[in-house]
Every structure is written in C-alpha cells, then in structure tokens.
Amino acid sequence: MSYDAHFRVWRGDAAGGELADYTVAVHDGEVVLDVIHRLQATEATDLAVRWNCKAGKCGSCSAEINGRPRLMCMTRMSSLPSGETVTVTPMRAFPVVRDLVTDVSFNYAKAREVPAFVPPPGLAPGEYRMKQEDVGRSQEFRKCIECFLCQDTCHVVRDHEENKAAFAGPRFLMRVAELDMHPLDAAAETGLDRKRAAQEEHGLGYCNITKCCTEVCPEHIKITDNALIPLKERAVDRKYDPLVWLGNKIRRRGA
C-alpha cells in the first residue's frame, strides 16, 4: 500500500536556509531514509544527506525527525503519526554543512582528548586474558556506533555553544568510563587518573544526568545509569569521600 506524505525538509547551508515542503510517496515498510532518497531521486536531486549502511550500524544518517534526534534509517514511517507532516532537519548541535549534513568534527576533537587504552606491562598483544564478568560493563559501551545523537541532544552543548570547550559530551565520558572499568587498562600505573580527569578535564560536572543521551541512543546503551553516574561516583571516591581516602591510605601503608 502506498500513500502520499507531507514532508518538511531543511534546505540550506551555513549562510542560511529554510524548511522546504514536499509531497512524496511512501510505501509499506519504508523508513524515513527511504523517503529522503525518493526525494533525492525526484523533486530535490541536489539534497545533501549523509548515509551509508541503512542498517543502524554505521551511525551516518543521524538527523532530527519531528524535532527528535534519530537515525533516519531506523525510523519507520509507520512509527510516525499518520497523516501528519514529517519534519526532517540536520542535527542542531553541530555546524551545518548543507541540507541534512552537519560538521561533526567537534566529536573527533573530543575523542582525541581522551587518552587511549594503556597496555598492561609484561603482557604482549595476544596474551591478554579477561573474564567475561570483568569486561561485561565495557562491552555495553563498545556497542556505540558513534552516531553522535547523544552529543546532539545533550543540552550542555546543544543549548550552550560556549560549553563545547570544557565538556566532552556523553559519548566520550562513556569512553572514559569504559577505559576506567577495563580490567587491563594500566593508566593508573603511568600516573593517569581517569576518574579525576573525567571531572577536571572532560567536564563530567556539567552533566546533570537528565538522561536525554540514554533516551536517544539507537543501541539502547544505558549511558547515564551505567557510564555517567558510575563515573560521577568514581570521581566522588577520588575527591569527596574522606572514608575512601582514609581506606586507601591505610591499605597503601599496609602493603
């Protein structure tokens, strides 16, 4: 079965733009990206859109559908209110390049600020052995496809451009948590305190745990509950809990 849907798609570039109206055919089982492709093939042949796998695994087709950050390839037309206009815009937290394409290099700059995994001394690659229960938490975070929808929806940078310098965003704070929970990461032995760095260098304190990152994650990663809050608790261990400080002091003396 087919029907005609009314779409409003943002067209423009960094110099300006507007929402353009289109009426386009929709077939059963289609997702928003299918309809955008049909527009590209018919009425708007110069429409810029970034996409790749069409399977929710590459994280390329991030956009905002009816004002909500979503993957276009994973948003079924049947999940949207029937008979109502569908509005598609680029992600509104990042600089726009053209039409639905944004410049997400902010995220790559932030990725570079997170120190990489530190290999454990005395173990060569291939000799790493870890138990499942020790890597389970980090594995959840490894499901991330880097669509940057969490970064887009996070009000810390979405609503406050000036915070981009100080705040890494949920995706990269989750990366810090992943490494801090990694059973073989030897950062501490090299003097790198990831817990302290999360707060002092990556802006963990800006997060007010309002969970929008979790709400929009297409991989259903519990970013707030499993990464950000545990990271906040780890920062508390370091900076605000004298009992933990005393315990560590005694243990070190006893060792």
Added chain:
Amino acid sequence: MATGTDPQAGTAPAAGGASPARGGVHHPSRAAIGARHLRPDRWWLAPAVTAAGLFAFVVYSTWRAFANDAYYAAPYVSPFYSPCLAENCVPMKGGADWEVFGAWWGLSPALLILIFPLGFRLTCYYYRKAYYRGFWASPPACAVAEPHAKYTGETRFPLILQNVHRYFFYFAVVVAGILTYDTALGFRDERGEWGHMGLGTLVLLANIALIWAYTLSCHSCRHIVGGRIRTFSKHPVRYRMWGWVSALNARHMLLAWASLISVAAADFYVYLVASGAFDDPRFF
C-alpha cells in the same frame, strides 16, 4: 596524518564561544531554524506531571512536618516523626524516642529528622533529573531548548554539593533501620503486648518494604556494593550483590515514586488514626 577529521576553522571547540544571546540552537554556525524545538508531541506533559507530583508532596510534607500533632497512635508512629530526637515528643511506648536534643528544641521534632531523608532524595540521581527537568527546565525535555542563557551544571557551588549523595545514603540506611524497628512495633498492641496486627501494621509494612527497595536501589549503593571494583572476578560475593542492586537500580524511578507516595500515605494513615478520624481495623 590527514584523517579528514581534523577540526576546521570555525568548527573546533572555541574557548570563548558565541554570546549566550545567540548561542545554543540559534548559534550562527547551526542550521537556521527559528523555533526553539520542532517536537509536535506533548513533550511538556512528563515534566509537568513530575513537577505537580513533587510540589504536592512538598506541600503535604511541609504541613505535616510543622504540624507537630497527631503523629502517634499506639502502636503506630508516623515515619515523618521517627526517630524522635527532642524532648517535646509524645511518649512512644518502646519506640525510637531518644531525647538527644533536650528541652531547648521548641519546634516540631520532625524537622530534626526529616533533613536526612529530604537530603537523600534531594541529591538522588533520579530526583535530580526530575526536578532539573520539571522545575528548572534544564532541559524541559530532550531536544527542547532550555531558557537559560548560561549553564554550568554541577561544576560549582551550590550544585557541586550533589556529590554528597553518598553520605545521605549512609544516613538513609540508618533511618530505614529505625523505621523497620517502628514497623516491628506495629505487631504489638497499644499496651505493648506482642501478637497484634491491624491495617496500620500492613500500611507500615508496605511502606518500609518500599523504603528499603528505594534505598538499596540507589546509584551510590550500587557503586559502594560493587560498582567501584574494576575486576569483578576477584570479588564474587560483591559481584553478585552488585547484580542484585543493579536489578533494583533499573527500577529506581519507579521505587522513588512508590516510596514517596507510601511514606506520605503511611503518615496520613497515622494522622487519621491519631486524630480520631478513623479507627484502625484490627485483624488479631
């Protein structure tokens, strides 16, 4: 090496940023869209209901905390007034009636103890989300621009004090222990004889079960019990406990609301019985 991902001029995080007046979704570099948001759904409903629910509890608990009246109907004591730390409490037979504050305290004794559960809930990770969204619109809903020109989150005073949640958790465990004792006393009759059960006993029992579930599902509890460990395989008991707390933690929001309602309901029940408006039905 050129990766094609290096920050380009004008797109890299800038220390100064744009002026807040033109910041956020209306920053000149972003797609020129006039509306603060494009959500056609009823995004305002959830924060409005949350704010109304929390406001109703604040009004009710303020009235009851300052009332200093009708909080004990043997063998039941209102959870708002236990433990009673001032001398001006009504005598509670065998109850948590410790006059550590002496006679100088002239206000309601509830004010001395409510600070702890209040602090626990105020700094709770769920309630923080609820009131940041519901009362402070920071943000009001996902992808709905907040009305504030500046945002520093929990990086500075006073919100940096949210980091004390863990201490309030320790106090909350003590308070929950005392309320458990109060619930046990509900199995005695008004003369102090064991073997009694009334509707009030059930009300207190349901309340304390929810209070414990909420307290143990706390994110700080989850961290202390096992979350702070990096190698679970070396701590199998704590790993198992962490698993249990994690299962509860997944329902933290539900338990936060259920226990908030139950504590108000338990207090109201005691108020009705103590003020003579209702007779406690007795099962045995």
